[in-house]
Amino acid sequence: MNRDTVFAAELPWPAYQSRVQGGDVPVLIPLGSMEQHGHHMPMHVDVLLPTEFARRAAAETGALVAPPFTYGYKSHQKSGGGNFFPGTTSLDGASLVSALKDVVKEFARHGVRHLCIVNGHFENSWFITEAIDLALRELSWGGIDNVKVIVLSYWDFVDQASIERLYPDGFLGWDIEHGGVLETSLMLRLHPDLVSLQDAVEHAPATFPPYDVYPPKPEWTPASGTLSSPKDATAEKGDILLEVCTRGIVEALKTEFDPGGALAAAQ
Amino acid sequence: MNRDTVFAAELPWPAYQSRVQGGDVPVLIPLGSMEQHGHHMPMHVDVLLPTEFARRAAAETGALVAPPFTYGYKSHQKSGGGNFFPGTTSLDGASLVSALKDVVKEFARHGVRHLCIVNGHFENSWFITEAIDLALRELSWGGIDNVKVIVLSYWDFVDQASIERLYPDGFLGWDIEHGGVLETSLMLRLHPDLVSLQDAVEHAPATFPPYDVYPPKPEWTPASGTLSSPKDATAEKGDILLEVCTRGIVEALKTEFDPGGALAAAQ
Amino acid sequence: MNRDTVFAAELPWPAYQSRVQGGDVPVLIPLGSMEQHGHHMPMHVDVLLPTEFARRAAAETGALVAPPFTYGYKSHQKSGGGNFFPGTTSLDGASLVSALKDVVKEFARHGVRHLCIVNGHFENSWFITEAIDLALRELSWGGIDNVKVIVLSYWDFVDQASIERLYPDGFLGWDIEHGGVLETSLMLRLHPDLVSLQDAVEHAPATFPPYDVYPPKPEWTPASGTLSSPKDATAEKGDILLEVCTRGIVEALKTEFDPGGALAAAQ
Amino acid sequence: MNRDTVFAAELPWPAYQSRVQGGDVPVLIPLGSMEQHGHHMPMHVDVLLPTEFARRAAAETGALVAPPFTYGYKSHQKSGGGNFFPGTTSLDGASLVSALKDVVKEFARHGVRHLCIVNGHFENSWFITEAIDLALRELSWGGIDNVKVIVLSYWDFVDQASIERLYPDGFLGWDIEHGGVLETSLMLRLHPDLVSLQDAVEHAPATFPPYDVYPPKPEWTPASGTLSSPKDATAEKGDILLEVCTRGIVEALKTEFDPGGALAAAQ
């Protein structure tokens, strides 16, 4: 039994308790989805990737990683292809808000005061915001006013220099990266056995009008389900992404949770 | 009594009924907020602007404009300064979702089959998505499967050419336009009596780290509440914006609701 | 920019903040509906009228008026004709309760301690009661125990002497005043351009059995949608109503929020 | 075992099934509360009275009576003294709406198509309306469109002639009848052992301003909890009330559920 694991749920409770008491050790909660990611990748990409970023950031900072949320909010046409695809299995907004609110409150009950939501599924974003707001409100009603929560999506840490290395032919925005170079490169590095690049469908980047239509119009989404071609993905690009995003997440944790450097020193 | 008004609630019901029966006439629903917009603008900017865009688009297409939502989702620090400002008066996500869901279903009950949400407050976006999804689901349970809804935020129709005219020194993204050139120019054109540009606070554009923190850190938001300086706003820029956004909204309505051109011909 | 406006949302936040800090300045929240009001009046009567009463009462007492609720609870057959009319666009009870609860809590967060709900739509009544009860409960959980809320419907201030002047042939109760002399007279005084009295349908006052039936029976409601004839409405009666109701509301505000007279003296 | 009982829950299911199949037999659901009714009456008056009216009406029409709702919506100051009294034990609006909605849908599942809510607690009224509306909506989603529901409060059947006999010195409205002549007379006739008239507190009828205040002001309610004096209550007045209200309820059932007279003939 590895009591040095970063995964909170791999610990027996006394070991967990000794880690979190005092409140300084952050708990990172990966949030994903079950969502189609084209012909060449599995449907739990959005769980695997934030869990790995959380694992790496936790290893560097002494944090713990909570069990991931394996289902997320409904896939949006412009960032995930649309929720009409078979396989995509999503929650209503209220369900996600309630479950995440509960979990945040439970970690606070254990004494955790530093939480970080590591999001891997764009559509979760605003419901995370709402869940955190409601959780902090209820914690405050219960007399707990000192919980601090970081919310991040790992891709937001990719800086301009990395973008130029990753997309030498030009970058078209994170929205249409669904199933594209970003996620595929990371999967090629981390889970090559779960990628079948030869099955990827090459197509021009998806373009959308500046508005949404409901019910979504399937003809707006490339038939493959990806929003840009993953053909230029490589494991080496995955390394770039792993490095820059992990570094950014670690810095965020240190900046917000460890102004005086104690967290880093403890490593 | 002006029976040619585009405002649905200014009509007596028989006139309204004769307009909407058949289902072809779109109903546009403005969604706003009560939110601080700096020292130089009032707090109902996000109501006034989408209502005016809806009015103009309706006048050009024969659509009707529903009463606006006068309150919206909580102001986010990176796009609205944060919900901690006095004056900002917001709804929980569930409240907004429920109310908008109800209203959409009611218009469908009247026979309306073409709806357009004209959003003026960025933070409403995902809750609109959820409200529409739930409304269409429940309408479907009730046997109504042919309602089509456009969701748009007016600024998304500003094209690259207009951006270059509006921001000759460079454009930094819609997020930090809160209380900046975009909204102030529109208000200067439409409601100059509600703007006091001399009270605007000049400051560098707000910058944020690539993550959020909750509770929000007030020191991240410029003390004025605006996220970029409105000093370069002019009524002339307001004209550009009115023109390009109205045109875009009208095109969206015609494209989605009127493939054969009947709507346009009726004008 | 008129910083003396009574409309809170017309103020920039610093001006709003300076008005409400200390908690003594009341905030009045008009609650309306989008509801058919017969052949001769528009569907936002229940928004326009309480907003005007709130405006007048605020002007006399130094209070502020919040943005109105533009949608309300479902029209009841005996007081609004029934929710089956086209045009009537209503909220479920839970939606109204949630939204009003949120708004009340937000004003309390700003420091407001005196709130007044100015209702213009009878059917909102009990859901207002519930919203206020829940808001005060949650505020209390958050440590705020000194918020006081007045709830009123403007017509409840019409005294017996005024009734005799308004209804010289006898008064049949507020319930069937839907679209009748009360509302039409006020609209004739305040918004004559929105009234078309020649289109009003003359009919005997609606009578109902002492019970309700669901689904409602359309044949119980006069086909016009009004519950009594508006033919005797006049702008002069509107003056009577404006005077007596405004006076009553002002007295309520002074009595409940200003026992020592400071509010009045500040005018 | 009395298979002729009107109380549905006293029947074994096969007997119940044979009664309700076909859908013509109405089911009457009494709705009450646990609410203080002064010093001289117990707190389940609002359960006992509608249950008895339902029993009598069922006996005359062949209907069945469902188990009563023993808790109701919060007591309102102007009609029940206010919810701050010890003993008054109330539900939130949402709880009452949900429970009643469920029960109505269950009876419809059994085949019942004629339902009547027999209300004994004024404050339940609007939440009954909402519950019925939501139940009919969901039943319709499930393909059941022919359920008809009567909603009534027994006192609404007291006609002018009876009022004159009951209140020879003048009648001041049902609102302040809380714990007064109406309820006390009925209890004296039906449950004299539960009334202690000598403990009743004589006081002038409660008067209230034309608005509500929250939190309620206990000094507005007579200290006894009653809103008018019950001293003039008599068992004979109870007889008048039983007669006129039962007759009215029976007529309502026959009118709405039995246009051709079959129900009556079956008795």
Next chain:
Amino acid sequence: MNRDTVFAAELPWPAYQSRVQGGDVPVLIPLGSMEQHGHHMPMHVDVLLPTEFARRAAAETGALVAPPFTYGYKSHQKSGGGNFFPGTTSLDGASLVSALKDVVKEFARHGVRHLCIVNGHFENSWFITEAIDLALRELSWGGIDNVKVIVLSYWDFVDQASIERLYPDGFLGWDIEHGGVLETSLMLRLHPDLVSLQDAVEHAPATFPPYDVYPPKPEWTPASGTLSSPKDATAEKGDILLEVCTRGIVEALKTEFDPGGALAAAQ
């Protein structure tokens, strides 16, 4: 008027208040259902029995009995035959949780600090757990941290010795006691007029696979609705059950609410 009654709702509020102030007097809340119980018993068995146990326990301990919950959670196939039977009239889980939560909080508002849920319907169990958890959470938000709640189902107090007397031929578990010897014997002792043993259907005990199926399969439930034969029920067995369960409940109340014996001494 019997001021010594154990039924809280039979008291006027001043008498109730004098009983509960101080917080030591327990309030027992019976929870039942409207559920088929075979051909030989009525559908409110689960209300009658816990109410009687509560009455007896209250009489012995000076406690009070609140009005019963007359509807409960949906009948489960393996413990109640399944919710598909006509007559069974059930609540959604959320409705039961909300209503019970409200009632618990109201008693706490009165000053009650010792509550006991006396359950008569197995399926209510987990929703009781949730209701109590939520009620205590909200009470804690409101500053009340000293409410203690016992939750019990009366049959859990039948000890091994009694089981051997009641089931000389072997006991097969409480689950299949639905409508069997346990409930029928109690009803024969307490309400013989509501039992028609000759109509009971003799059948082998129901057996089920170790899993559930939804929608339930009616063929799994004996056609009578009972899960074991009630033929061996007797009033004498009812006496055994009344004695052992009442004794157990009384002991629970004394143990948990009265460690020093004051409650007992007061009798």
Next chain:
Amino acid sequence: MNRDTVFAAELPWPAYQSRVQGGDVPVLIPLGSMEQHGHHMPMHVDVLLPTEFARRAAAETGALVAPPFTYGYKSHQKSGGGNFFPGTTSLDGASLVSALKDVVKEFARHGVRHLCIVNGHFENSWFITEAIDLALRELSWGGIDNVKVIVLSYWDFVDQASIERLYPDGFLGWDIEHGGVLETSLMLRLHPDLVSLQDAVEHAPATFPPYDVYPPKPEWTPASGTLSSPKDATAEKGDILLEVCTRGIVEALKTEFDPGGALAAAQ
């Protein structure tokens, strides 16, 4: 990329679609928790075990396994030690119900008609029941009436013969197996690296009174968090359990989903 995987989320959507279309292939959803399991085991035992049973059963029947629910309902004192332990991280009932309801409906949208909930956490049981009931209701509203769901907890398939082999000194019930021989033996076989049997605390089986108390009394739970000693756990007993439970689950799937044997024949 292993397109023969039983894990649905490891498939790209086209492969998933080809597996589920037609509706015959069952989808198994493991439901777990994050809950303390004593000093010797980690906190995701209730996720690992049902996922493994689902995997084995799917491998034998051609079914698919959905991503597990990683959080579950609150730990109950008598079956999980109580929710007050640090580390135990639980959902409110409503959150679990909503999320599971959503997921079931999504699989049905894909065309799946055979679902099986494989539960690993006792406290989830009734909320699973409610979630399935609500999901089937809403699916029915949407016109889908042919979804069939099996709900099972793996330990319910341990037969008497196995119990005698597993517990030669006597079996005390599944309730107190929390962290005991059952779960520990399975973990020793499946994840020996996650078990530290030398850290297990030996103690007498927990005993509880026949009622619950809230807030729970920590002194009722053995300090270790286990409810019975795991000292007699062995990997060999894990083999017995794996065999008997997997066999039972497979039989359940075949019996309910494959009456004619097609599923089996396809293997």
